[in-house]
Amino acid sequence: MTYQVSVFLENRLGRLEKVTAVLREAEINIRSIHLNHTANDWGILNLVVSRPELACEKLNASGMSAALREIVVLKMDDKPGGLDVLLKAIAGAGVNFTNAYGRIVNEGGSAFFMVDVQDIPEARSRLASSGLEIIEDTQVYGP
Amino acid sequence: MYWEHSLETLDRNSLENLQLERLTNSLQLAVRSSHYGRCPAIGRLLDSGIISIEQIRDLPFTTKDDLRRDFPWGFLAADKKDVVRLHSSSGTTGNPTVVYHNRHDLDSWANLMARSLYAAGVRETDVFQNICGYGLFTGGLGFQYGIERLGCLSIPAGAGNSPRQIKLMRDFGTTVAHAIPSYLGRLFDVFKEEGLDPREDTHLHTLVIGAEPHTEEHRRRIEEMFGVRAFNSFGLSEMNGPGVAFECTEQNGLHVWEDAFVVEIIDPDTLEPVPDGEIGELVMTTLDRQAMPVIRFRTRDLTRILPGPCPCGRTHRRLDRISGRSDDMFIIKGCNVFPMQVEGILMKLPEVGDDYRIILRTIDDQDEMIVEVEVKKEWFRGDLTLLDRLQKRITHLVRDEVLVRPLIRLVEPGSIPKAEGKAVRVLDQRRK
Numbered sequence: 001m002t003y004q005v006s007v008f009l010e011n012r013l014g015r016l017e018k019v020t021a022v023l024r025e026a027e028i029n030i031r032s033i034h035l036n037h038t039a040n041d042w043g044i045l046n047l048v049v050s051r052p053e054l055a056c057e058k059l060n061a062s063g064m065s066a067a068l069r070e071i072v073v074l075k076m077d078d079k080p081g082g083l084d085v086l087l088k089a090i091a092g093a094g095v096n097f098t099n100a101y102g103r104i105v106n107e108g109g110s111a112f113f114m115v116d117v118q119d120i121p122e123a124r125s126r127l128a129s130s131g132l133e134i135i136e137d138t139q140v141y142g143p
Numbered sequence: 144m145y146w147e148h149s150l151e152t153l154d155r156n157s158l159e160n161l162q163l164e165r166l167t168n169s170l171q172l173a174v175r176s177s178h179y180g181r182c183p184a185i186g187r188l189l190d191s192g193i194i195s196i197e198q199i200r201d202l203p204f205t206t207k208d209d210l211r212r213d214f215p216w217g218f219l220a221a222d223k224k225d226v227v228r229l230h231s232s233s234g235t236t237g238n239p240t241v242v243y244h245n246r247h248d249l250d251s252w253a254n255l256m257a258r259s260l261y262a263a264g265v266r267e268t269d270v271f272q273n274i275c276g277y278g279l280f281t282g283g284l285g286f287q288y289g290i291e292r293l294g295c296l297s298i299p300a301g302a303g304n305s306p307r308q309i310k311l312m313r314d315f316g317t318t319v320a321h322a323i324p325s326y327l328g329r330l331f332d333v334f335k336e337e338g339l340d341p342r343e344d345t346h347l348h349t350l351v352i353g354a355e356p357h358t359e360e361h362r363r364r365i366e367e368m369f370g371v372r373a374f375n376s377f378g379l380s381e382m383n384g385p386g387v388a389f390e391c392t393e394q395n396g397l398h399v400w401e402d403a404f405v406v407e408i409i410d411p412d413t414l415e416p417v418p419d420g421e422i423g424e425l426v427m428t429t430l431d432r433q434a435m436p437v438i439r440f441r442t443r444d445l446t447r448i449l450p451g452p453c454p455c456g457r458t459h460r461r462l463d464r465i466s467g468r469s470d471d472m473f474i475i476k477g478c479n480v481f482p483m484q485v486e487g488i489l490m491k492l493p494e495v496g497d498d499y500r501i502i503l504r505t506i507d508d509q510d511e512m513i514v515e516v517e518v519k520k521e522w523f524r525g526d527l528t529l530l531d532r533l534q535k536r537i538t539h540l541v542r543d544e545v546l547v548r549p550l551i552r553l554v555e556p557g558s559i560p561k562a563e564g565k566a567v568r569v570l571d572q573r574r575k
Contacts, residue, residue: 006525008518010554036527040534042553044527063557065518067525098528 008065034101093130146261165430173436176220214238245434256289259389263374267294274322281384305333321351323477328508342370396449396461411469419448498559
């Protein structure tokens with residue numbers, strides 16, 4: 001089970017810095033960041049961090065709305081066409097995702113692809129039976 | 144120059160005698176309703192006979208809460224079979240208010256409306272476009288009947304759809320239009336977008352603006368934009384709707400039709416009358432409505448009587464433009480909104496916190512109602528879809544309640560300043 005930290009954020013000057021300041025203070029490393037902003041002046045910040053539970057706790061303690069949200073993480077090659085190969089396989093497994101972002105693990109080597117899906121157990125079983133490698137927590141969060 | 148020469152220029156003495164006679168009639172009708180039937184002061188006044196209009200002060204006030212409490216039939220003073228129309232306020236939570244009219248009432252209202260338009264220089268040769276919502280809102284049908292009574296060619300255009308409004312104006316040579324002032328800025332922009340100048344490309348010479356308080360500067364700006372004279376219209380549904388008080392061509396105060404209404408200005412705290420020229424709360428009594436007389440209605444609008452005669456020769460006194468409210472109601476896009484209506488909706492939603500704020504702001508020349516709502520921490524799951532859905536849901540609920548589509552802005556918990564005591568929930572940043 002892999003979690004991203006999702007934070008409710010108003011689109012205002014200084015809001016993002018509030019989040020990074022808390023993480024810095026707690027010595028939490030950000031591995032990947034994705035900002036999902038709508039035109040409504042608010043949106044959701046998604047983070048993959050070294051210690052998600054602690055990050056969530058610290059953010060909530062400092063007055064923000066943060067939640068742990070389970071995601072599915074897949075491995076791909078960090079080379080031209082790497083994502084294309086992976087996406088074809090995901091589509092072949094019949095899995096639709098609502099949000100996605102990436103993280104390079106080592107340049108020219110491998111990368112991770114984080115996806116948000118509606119039905120996690122269903123998606124996991126479909127992806128696994130299509131032979132896709134699902135990466136789990138500590139590997140995703142990094143050291 | 145006058146629609147009804149003798150009535151409009153009646154000397155003050157005769158006007159007061161007419162008021163006494165009509166007040167007596169109104170009170171006799173009013174006691175047939177269950178609300179006024181419970182009021183012993185009316186019976187006492189009728190028994191002793193009314194010899195001065197000041198005696199009206201012996202009667203209790205009627206408030207919006209009274210109208211709500213005795214909804215729907217408590218103020219009806221006529222047989223239901225004789226009533227031909229109702230107009231009702233918005234509201235799905237709690238009781239709305241309703242006003243009933245019989246044939247005589249609609250006839251009287253149409254006449255007052257025609258008289259008002261005539262005073263502003265509108266004539267039967269005009270083409271009149273009513274850019275105003277029809278239906279329960281009184282600005283649609285109220286104007287419609289008056290325009291027809293006056294004899295203009297009426298275009299019941301309804302609200303919105305600016306390109307169509309412009310096309311109607313150009314196709315039929317509209318010379319007079321009625322709209323809320325905040326809409327006219329938007330309409331002007333659409334003229335510009337279409338490469339048109341309303342001063343050159345229409346036959347407009349008069350605009351009637353009302354249902355929303357506005358400043359003299361705002362009026363002058365509208366006159367400049369459209370190359371017209373703009374006249375202030377005042378009304379409220381409890382007193383029929385439009386056609387209660389209207390500017391004549393002097394554009395200096397609104398003649399309130401005193402053969403149809405008794406006007407009082409009171410201090411909203413002491414409830415005592417204030418002298419002419421001093422600002423206070425407007426209190427009105429119907430004199431010519433049979434199905435539903437309303438006595439000493441506290442309008443909550445703040446204004447004053449302009450002392451002295453008007454050069455136009457009309458003897459009916461003039462009200463100054465509305466300068467504010469003695470409660471927290473505000474008007475946006477022509478709709479009356481009480482912050483409590485919005486609060487009532489928000490407090491029923493478990494997803495949102497207790498604090499909220501309403502910000503009124505002019506965006507792209509349109510007045511908008513922004514509602515800031517705090518999303519509860521416990522409810523937040525990091526799911527964008529749920530938040531989007533919540534925002535849409537609040538938008539619809541508020542829209543259904545107050546009839547104005549709000550812009551709902553979800554904010555982080557704790558970001559709205561805590562309201563202390565009588566909460567300052569409304570921030571009015573509109574361009575005046």
